[in-house]
Amino acid sequence: MPKMKTNRAAAKRFKVxxxxxxxxxxxYTSHRFHGKTKKQxxxxRGTRMMNETTIKTYHELLQK
Structure with missing residues (x-):
């Protein structure tokens, strides 16, 4: 049986x-900042951790 391939689109966007x-x-960080408050x-900035309910799905895409 062949190895499972990692979803390359997901691998470029997410880190385990x-x-x-x-x-x-x-x-929402690419443009139109004039419509956002300073707090927003x-x-x-930075990164966010993924929600617990969706982690299982993305682990399958990333094969980890």
């Missing part, structure tokens, strides 16, 4: 942490 969590970049812009 040592404890098995998945981190990703925030949405500040909170969109």
């Amino acid at each position: 942490t040592a404890k098995g969590g998945i981190k990703s970049a925030n949405a 812009r500040r909170n969109l």
